[in-house]
Every structure is written in structure tokens, then in C-alpha cells.
Amino acid sequence: MRERDEGAPAGRRVTAMDVARAAGVSVSAVSRAFTPGASVSARTRARVMAAAAKLDYMPNALARGLMTQRSNLIGIILTNFKNPLYLSVLDHFTHAIQQRGLRALVFNISRGGDLTEAARQILQYSVDGLIVSAGAISPLLAGQCARRQIPVVAFARNPRSKDIDVVCADNVAGGRMAARLLIERGYRRIGYLGGSAQASTSQDRGKGLVGELEDAGLSLHCSVHASEYSYEAGRVAARALLSMDEPPDALFCANDVLAFGALDVARHRFGLSVPGQLGIVGFDDIGLAEADSFSLTTVRQPIEEMVRETIALMMRRMEDPRLEPETRLLSCSLVERGTVRGPRL
Amino acid sequence: MRERDEGAPAGRRVTAMDVARAAGVSVSAVSRAFTPGASVSARTRARVMAAAAKLDYMPNALARGLMTQRSNLIGIILTNFKNPLYLSVLDHFTHAIQQRGLRALVFNISRGGDLTEAARQILQYSVDGLIVSAGAISPLLAGQCARRQIPVVAFARNPRSKDIDVVCADNVAGGRMAARLLIERGYRRIGYLGGSAQASTSQDRGKGLVGELEDAGLSLHCSVHASEYSYEAGRVAARALLSMDEPPDALFCANDVLAFGALDVARHRFGLSVPGQLGIVGFDDIGLAEADSFSLTTVRQPIEEMVRETIALMMRRMEDPRLEPETRLLSCSLVERGTVRGPRL
DNA sequence: ACCCTGATTGCAAGCGTTTGCAAAAAATGG
DNA sequence: CCATTTTTTGCAAACGCTTGCAATCAGGGT
Structure with a gap:
């Protein structure tokens, strides 16, 4: 034998x-x-x-990684598994990563996992880079990565930290765009249907809205924070706003899924005509926003570009780890569809 | 110093x-x-x-993996980054995997990557298991994994191979359920709006539909294959069917996103009342199916259970690699909402 | 044919762990 | 207090690869 x-x-x-x-x-x-x-x-x-x-x-990639100190692995930490946008985010990330001969190690902390702990887990695999799209990145975590010379970039979340690379949509500007459009189209009692109060994205979008309203001599008519970024949460939040004594005549929603909920509640439960009696603007521009049923006017996040920038930033820092951290805010664009009335001619 | x-x-x-x-x-x-x-x-x-x-x-997980021959990595190969269902699939998989102290290495072959090549890439990391939710698994690939004693399980795709573990919804039965409901509610000219012709899922769902129709003495009124599993593709496919000389009075769609497209085209372009003039049944039961705007009657895939079974099968085989491959078909359930008319009282 | 140069090659020392084995230490029993 | 059993411990050999270094080889010029 x-x-x-x-x-x-x-x-x-x-x-x-x-x-x-x-x-x-x-x-x-x-x-x-x-x-x-x-x-x-x-x-x-x-x-x-x-x-x-x-x-x-x-x-054997493990042995090779051990020897070369490069695992060719990129860690991706995500919270948001409810928003369809993130499927496309993952699509682009995995694709971009694979293009460069790297592999994606994805970590889900949506079920209340701790970010710092998640990062620890992932760092054990000596990833060559880390993409974090989740709440605040603790200085501890940032430090751990820095010490190990592992580039981290915060994606679509703005930790407002100067110690870390961040790629994010310009949410404040996005909020302003939405406000400007609504004002321009004659809506006056404009409300904000935000996401969770701690989320930088929701904060910034709201900030932009309020800023622009004030610049126009208006003020925020009402606002509420949805419990999570989901259709159902959008419904209950919208219901609250629409049953006020003097309900809003327009709603800017922190994301499209929330907007769908608001739209449906307005139309089917309150019998309101959209955009006639109620204007609605969403955020993200996920695929279904263009469905006839919604035809949602929304602020588009340049996901593909954001992903590209994220990877670029990461690679750059892999070459030279002592670069100054950078914050790149990419501009959103307005996608007009049917939930905001047209210009008066 | x-x-x-x-x-x-x-x-x-x-x-x-x-x-x-x-x-x-x-x-x-x-x-x-x-x-x-x-x-x-x-x-x-x-x-x-x-x-x-x-x-x-x-x-250092790399060193540890090298030594112990267990990387604690599970590879996940996915094609479908257009169907929101897969975000929830990923959610459940990553969560289940992490629960067991493992990590998910995800590989995207939606952009026309070759499955066998993808598998090669992933095998280099000596993953402890491989989950494949993509077209046919070649015997070559199956062999490579078998030789390395790496458990592979086909997820939500039925390669109809006796050489491999598969966990899948019982699509044929699901198709039958849809058919039975439509027949029962008085629809007679029932059409099938399928997904890509090679997909086992689309084939099986269609097969179930046809089987049940024939058992009831009816035959398939018409059918078409959408170019991909997307809203837009659903629209064009539905448009084709609805502009026939004698259009169908009900449509069974291979998945919810296609159904959304069909529904919108029917209502907004053809001015049909749903469920009055046209009945529609989808497949999957993704989150937005319950949105008021769609309120889609659909066949629900037991995703969570499927994921659980997949992991279980995998772990089982990790213990004992010489187990007989198994095919587990999990039953779907009908979720009645508003796109099929109610029973005559 | 001879020396010099540059391209290939193999040797052996790592990379950061785990683990079988035997020695050392601690616990047990009489 | 000693013999015996049970835990704990450290040594050193893997795991499968990369890479600096020195040796070998082929080729070019004279």
C-alpha cells in the first residue's frame, strides 16, 4: 500500500x-x-x-498570510441588515474587494453585538483593512488598529473624529436639498421623520433640513424618531405625526424604507393624496424607490462612488500608514419622482 | 532606548x-x-x-488555523445581490455563524464570476465549510471539497445531486400552493412569470404550478422568463403577458420583486384592478411584501429555518465527514394578503 | 578558453501558534 | 512522612509557506 x-x-x-x-x-x-x-x-x-x-x-492562504504579514482579508463590520441599500453596499464592496485579489470577512453586529468586541474578533485574522459601517468607533478600537497599522475606514457614518478615515455621503447637504425642494414647491409645514436619535446619519440629515428651513425663515414643523430603519417603524412614526392637531404638509424621511411606510400610512390610512396634500422626500434611492407604487422623490447616496473612495482610501493607507486621516463627504443628488408636486408653471 | x-x-x-x-x-x-x-x-x-x-x-487566528487545521472560517458564495431576500439571508447566516464562534468569508459571483474559480479562491483559506447559493455545483468542485473533507451545502438551490448536501425550500410544493389558491378563488387563465430559465428555483416553482393546474384539469395559460430577478425585469415580462390577445387573469411570479413589477404594471399601466381583474401571487415574502402599496399574497420561504438547517447539516458533517449527503426540502407557507381575491362566501 | 555579470536555484531560518511527551509539582491516601 | 496518583508545566517539533543569502548556472565579451 x-x-x-x-x-x-x-x-x-x-x-x-x-x-x-x-x-x-x-x-x-x-x-x-x-x-x-x-x-x-x-x-x-x-x-x-x-x-x-x-x-x-x-x-495555503493561512500559511502565506502568516509569513508575509498580509492576509489579503478585508474585514467589513455592518449593523444595518434591514435596509435593502446595504445589500447593494455589500454587492459593491465584495465586488471591489475581489477585483483586487482580496477577500471579504463580514461581521454582523445588528443583533446588538458590541462593535469593539466584533473588531477584536476580526483583528485576530490579521485583516489588511477594516471597513466599519456602524455606530461610533471608540478611540480604543481606533488605537488598536493604528498600533497594528491596520487601515480602518468608517463608511456611511460620520464619527466626526479626526483620527480616522471616513467616507460618507454629505448628509447635511442632502437634508438641505430636500428642504429646498419642498420649500420651493410650496410646502410650509415641513416635518422630519428621523431614524434612531444617535445615528449620525439621521442627525445630519435633520440638521440639514432644519438649517435650510431656517435660512428660508421657516422652522421645523414637527419631528419624530423612528425606533429603527424599517417600513413598520416608518408607519408608526408617520401615524404619530399625521394625527397631530395641525399635521405637517410635507415629510422628509431619514431613509427610503421609512418613507415607504410614511407614504403608505398617508395614502391608505389617512386617505391623503401624495403629493397633493402631503409631500414626501426619502433618502438613499434604493431600487424600489422607482416602483410605480411608490415613485418616491428622494435624495440619492452615491453608493458606488462611496465604495470606490473607501477602497481607494484604504489602499492608499496600506501603502503609507502615516498619512493624515481624511474625511471625504460625497455629494448626494436629488431624484425627483412622484411624491413631491411639480413646480408651479 | x-x-x-x-x-x-x-x-x-x-x-x-x-x-x-x-x-x-x-x-x-x-x-x-x-x-x-x-x-x-x-x-x-x-x-x-x-x-x-x-x-x-x-x-493570531492565522497561525492557530495553520496549526489546528481549523480556520473557523465559513465560506459563503452568493450570486443574488438584487433580491432583498438575500440581505436577510446574509443577516441570518452571519449571525448564526458568529454565534458558533465562526466567521463568514463572503464571495460575490453576481458579476459573472465563475463558481468553480470562486470556490478555489475560498478554499485557499482552508475554510471549515462552504455554503453555496449559486447555480450548479460542478462535480469537480464537489470533488475538491470532498477530498479536502470540507462540508459543502447548496443553499436555496437544488442541484438535484446525490453527492452533496442541499437545503432548499420545497419549491414544487410552493408552486402547487399558489396554483391551488388561485384555482380555488376562481381564476382560470393562470400564467407563470418565471425567473431565469436555468434557475432550479424558477423551474421548480413553475413545475409545481403546472402540476397542480393539470391535476385540476387546467393548463398553463401562458408563461415567460424574466431576464433577471428584478423589479424592472418583472415589469417588462408582465407587460408582455398582459398585452396578449387573451391575457391571463392571474399571474404566479417566481419571486416577490418580479411580482412587484407585475403588480405595478398591471395597475398603473394596464389600469387593471388587482385582485379583481388580475390575481397575483409572489414568492419569498420579503419585508416589503406587506407594505400597503403591494400587500402581496405570496408563498413564504422559511429562510430562518433554512439557515438553521444549513448550519446544522454543516456542523454534523464536520463531526463525521463520511455521512451520506442529504437533501432537505423545507415547506413553504402561504401568506394571504391583498393580491388574490377572497373566497366567495 | 576565461572572466565577469546577471539570472535561477536551493538551503535554512523564520512567521505565531498548538500539542505530545516527559519532567515537575501538587494532591491524595495510608 | 512517603509512595502514588493526578495536575500543571515547559520543551521542542510541527503546521505550510516566504525570503535573504550564497551557490550555481548560462551567456557575453575578448
Whole structure:
């Protein structure tokens, strides 16, 4: 009985050494054959590759990572698994990451996991970078990453920290755009349907709204914070606002899903005509915002661009870890559809 | 100038050896302190933990994985980044995986990546398991995993292979449920708005529909395959069906997003009343199906249960790799809302 | 044919852990 | 208090790869 044969016996895992033996070269040669710019002749590389193929060998990324100090892993920490926007965020991130020969290690802290703990878990895999789209990044966490020279970038959340890279939509400006549109179209009793009170995104969007209203000599008519970023939460929040004594004639919602809830409650429960009696503006521009049923006028976050910037920032810092942290606010754009009335002609 | 001090100099990464030195023990002790059931006294463990905390040490998962042959990584390969259902799938998977002290390595092949190639990439990280929710799993791939003793399970896709574990909704039965409901409620010209023709899910749902129709002495009135699982594709497909000479009076759609498209086209472009003139049944029961605007009657996939089964199957096979592959079809349930008319009283 | 240069190669020392084994220490029993 | 059993401990050998270094080789010029 032989110890190991070519072919496919369910045996010991095949290592560079097996390939080396089969190809009649050293392990170093095998390693070099699998390393793009390495010093190895075409002939041996071919030999090695042939042997590798026959044995169904592939380099062990763990061992390689251990040795090179580069795991080729990028950690992604996410909270928001309710907002469809984040499916597309993940789509773009994983795609961009793979394009660069990296892999995505994703961590979910939506069920009340602790961010710092999550980061610890992920750091154990010595990721080459960390993308965090979740509440505040503690200085502790930032420190841990800095010490290990691991680039972290806060995505679509603005920790307002000068110690960290952040890529985020310009939510304040976005809020202003929404306000300007509503004012321009003749709405006067404008309310804010925000997300959770601590979320920087919700705060900033509201801030922008209020700022622009005040610039126009108006003031915020009413506001409420939804318990979470979900359709249902949007409904209950909107119901509260619309049953006030003097209800708003327009609502700016902190995100599209909330807006859907508000829209449905307004139309189907309060019998209001939208945009006639109530104007609604959302935020994000998720896919379904353009569905006829909603046809939601909304502020679009440039997700793809944000992802691109995030990766770029990360790569840049991987090259030179002592760069000054940067905050990049990308501009949103207004997508007009059917929930805000047209300009008076 | 000292080589390394406690505190937080941005220096060499801190290893078990540093902790050992600081705690006055051997590296083995450190390792054992961090390994749950290991043979180590409470006193030394405490010492080690204290030193570790002071130095901000955490074990290197790569090295550990290399040594133990268990990376604690689970690979997830996904195609469908357009269907919101998959955000919740990811939510549940990442959560379940983390619960068990594992991490999720996710790979996106929606942009036309090759599954077998993706798997190769992921296998390099010597994942402890692989979840594949994408087209057909080639025997080649299955073989590679089997040889390496890596459990693979096909999720929400039925490769109809006896060589692999699969967890899937019972799509045929689901199709039948939809058909039965429509027939019962008096619809007679029932059409199928399928997804891509190769997808096992779309095939099976259609098969169920047709089967039940034939059992009732009816036949499929018409059918079409949408180009992809998206709202827009649903619209164009529905438009085609509804502009036939004798249009269907009910549509079973291969998934909710397609159904949304169909619903909107029917109501807003064809001016049809739903469910009066046209009945619509979707599949999945994604969050927004319950929105007032859609209030979609649909066949619910038991996602949470499916995820649970998938993980269970995987763990089981990790214990005993020579188990017979199993195919688990989980039953769907009908969620009646407003797009199919009520029973005649 | 000979020396010099630059491209390939193999050796061996790591990377940061875990773990079998045997020695040391602590606990137990008489 | 000693012999015996049970815990704890450290040593050193892996795990599968990369890489600096020195040795080897091929080629070019004279």
C-alpha cells in the first residue's frame, strides 16, 4: 500500500512540498512559481504548474498570510441588515474587494453585538483593512488598529473624529436639498421623520433640513424618531405625526424604507393624496424607490462612488500608514419622482 | 532606548511569546490559557490574561488555523445581490455563524464570476465549510471539497445531486400552493412569470404550478422568463403577458420583486384592478411584501429555518465527514394578503 | 578558453501558534 | 512522612509557506 499517489485519494492535504517532489524542484521554486513577480524561469514555473494541476494543489492562504504579514482579508463590520441599500453596499464592496485579489470577512453586529468586541474578533485574522459601517468607533478600537497599522475606514457614518478615515455621503447637504425642494414647491409645514436619535446619519440629515428651513425663515414643523430603519417603524412614526392637531404638509424621511411606510400610512390610512396634500422626500434611492407604487422623490447616496473612495482610501493607507486621516463627504443628488408636486408653471 | 515596552508603542506585533515573558510563563501556557478546555491552572491562566490585557494581545487566528487545521472560517458564495431576500439571508447566516464562534468569508459571483474559480479562491483559506447559493455545483468542485473533507451545502438551490448536501425550500410544493389558491378563488387563465430559465428555483416553482393546474384539469395559460430577478425585469415580462390577445387573469411570479413589477404594471399601466381583474401571487415574502402599496399574497420561504438547517447539516458533517449527503426540502407557507381575491362566501 | 555579470536555484531560518511527551509539582491516601 | 496518583508545566517539533543569502548556472565579451 502506497503512502500517497497522484490522483484523488482522500488523504493528507497536498502541500508545496508534494508539488516540489513531483516537479523535481525545491519548495522555494514552488512558492516562487505561485508568486507573480518572483525570480523563477519560465521552464520551472511551467513544470511546477503542471505538477500543481495534477495534484490539485493550491497554496495555503493561512500559511502565506502568516509569513508575509498580509492576509489579503478585508474585514467589513455592518449593523444595518434591514435596509435593502446595504445589500447593494455589500454587492459593491465584495465586488471591489475581489477585483483586487482580496477577500471579504463580514461581521454582523445588528443583533446588538458590541462593535469593539466584533473588531477584536476580526483583528485576530490579521485583516489588511477594516471597513466599519456602524455606530461610533471608540478611540480604543481606533488605537488598536493604528498600533497594528491596520487601515480602518468608517463608511456611511460620520464619527466626526479626526483620527480616522471616513467616507460618507454629505448628509447635511442632502437634508438641505430636500428642504429646498419642498420649500420651493410650496410646502410650509415641513416635518422630519428621523431614524434612531444617535445615528449620525439621521442627525445630519435633520440638521440639514432644519438649517435650510431656517435660512428660508421657516422652522421645523414637527419631528419624530423612528425606533429603527424599517417600513413598520416608518408607519408608526408617520401615524404619530399625521394625527397631530395641525399635521405637517410635507415629510422628509431619514431613509427610503421609512418613507415607504410614511407614504403608505398617508395614502391608505389617512386617505391623503401624495403629493397633493402631503409631500414626501426619502433618502438613499434604493431600487424600489422607482416602483410605480411608490415613485418616491428622494435624495440619492452615491453608493458606488462611496465604495470606490473607501477602497481607494484604504489602499492608499496600506501603502503609507502615516498619512493624515481624511474625511471625504460625497455629494448626494436629488431624484425627483412622484411624491413631491411639480413646480408651479 | 528600549526594544519594546509595555504600553502602546507602535512596534512589532505582540505575540504569545511577549505575553509569556511578561507573565513569567512559557508560550505553551499562554496558548493553553486561551484555549477553553486546556490543562492549565486557574492561577496561571489569570496571570496570562492579565499580561495579555496589558499588552493588548490577541492570538493570531492565522497561525492557530495553520496549526489546528481549523480556520473557523465559513465560506459563503452568493450570486443574488438584487433580491432583498438575500440581505436577510446574509443577516441570518452571519449571525448564526458568529454565534458558533465562526466567521463568514463572503464571495460575490453576481458579476459573472465563475463558481468553480470562486470556490478555489475560498478554499485557499482552508475554510471549515462552504455554503453555496449559486447555480450548479460542478462535480469537480464537489470533488475538491470532498477530498479536502470540507462540508459543502447548496443553499436555496437544488442541484438535484446525490453527492452533496442541499437545503432548499420545497419549491414544487410552493408552486402547487399558489396554483391551488388561485384555482380555488376562481381564476382560470393562470400564467407563470418565471425567473431565469436555468434557475432550479424558477423551474421548480413553475413545475409545481403546472402540476397542480393539470391535476385540476387546467393548463398553463401562458408563461415567460424574466431576464433577471428584478423589479424592472418583472415589469417588462408582465407587460408582455398582459398585452396578449387573451391575457391571463392571474399571474404566479417566481419571486416577490418580479411580482412587484407585475403588480405595478398591471395597475398603473394596464389600469387593471388587482385582485379583481388580475390575481397575483409572489414568492419569498420579503419585508416589503406587506407594505400597503403591494400587500402581496405570496408563498413564504422559511429562510430562518433554512439557515438553521444549513448550519446544522454543516456542523454534523464536520463531526463525521463520511455521512451520506442529504437533501432537505423545507415547506413553504402561504401568506394571504391583498393580491388574490377572497373566497366567495 | 576565461572572466565577469546577471539570472535561477536551493538551503535554512523564520512567521505565531498548538500539542505530545516527559519532567515537575501538587494532591491524595495510608 | 512517603509512595502514588493526578495536575500543571515547559520543551521542542510541527503546521505550510516566504525570503535573504550564497551557490550555481548560462551567456557575453575578448
